[in-house]
Amino acid sequence: MRQGCLIVVSGPSGTGKGTVCSALLSAHPEIAYSISATTRSPREGERHGVNYYFLTKPVFETMISEGELLEWATVYGNYYGTPLQPIKEKLAAGQDILLEIDTQGALKVQERFPDGVFIFLLPPSLMELERRIRGRGTEDEASLACRLQAAQKEIRVAQQYHYVVVNDEVKTAVAKIVAILTAEHCRVEGNQDLLRMVSESQ
């Protein structure tokens, strides 16, 4: 059976990874989603096993020490990480799985899954990124400036990705990611069984 694709969508904070990934998943429910684990408290409406796996610190730390996380990091004193097992299972079952992750995490994932499809989501401009982050209303001026500077640095990391998609319009960005996935499914390396089948079909 052919392996699934690990699709990694990453990019600077504020680029709209979440919106693009949600739209992609609702248009393509056949794609699985890699649910992150965290020790932070659920926000209103967030559900365990849907938005995140909400874990206690001891459980998370056991997962770290047992190598059950593909990558993990601490943000404002909380752990965030990507459980490895569900990804391995889905890929082996031939299912595509989407991982939405920050740029630091993506590079760690790449070490373990170099055959993953790494997509860098790019804001149309830094000005537009600023507008979007301001729109959230969650950052003060100092942290906004800090985020924009970080974004500028992060864009350099795009060189280590396979694809770059501008998120000017969510619909267009989703269509491009779907096209990338279709193309990846057509790669010769992943179609050895098909080639064998056709050449022996007489």
Added chain:
Amino acid sequence: MRQGCLIVVSGPSGTGKGTVCSALLSAHPEIAYSISATTRSPREGERHGVNYYFLTKPVFETMISEGELLEWATVYGNYYGTPLQPIKEKLAAGQDILLEIDTQGALKVQERFPDGVFIFLLPPSLMELERRIRGRGTEDEASLACRLQAAQKEIRVAQQYHYVVVNDEVKTAVAKIVAILTAEHCRVEGNQDLLRMVSESQ
């Protein structure tokens, strides 16, 4: 300015390269088509500069000796070849160009344009390929057997391509080629100007 993509669609005779490429071009008139040169006589309805460049033998031979052909071959005493200049010009102008070519020609093109996008068009099965070649009514039993044997060998060459697309339905095959082209346009290597522009946009 970004370079165009050279899209090479190839595959065994009878797979339907011509039909798929025509459908692709009429749906996407922005893609240019690489017109072959030949010394054979035009068939009814064929026009110089549209279907082929119909050339005399001396002209063709001069093109060979002056290196103006990307590849060439003789088939039943006639020359067939791919003029290099229009391809170079279109790529430099940022235009995508489609080249429909047999599997031998494709490998020669790959030597010169390793960055081209090489798509192997595959029949759904050899039985279906047989049915299609029979449908044309142009081959006797001996040459049919010969073509099918050749097809089986040619499918092994698919390993040297980037993508494989099954031509079960023309519409589906065209959609896959369009997706491959969209994905290729998103490749990080071809988007250096975009990355530079966004990271300097503040």
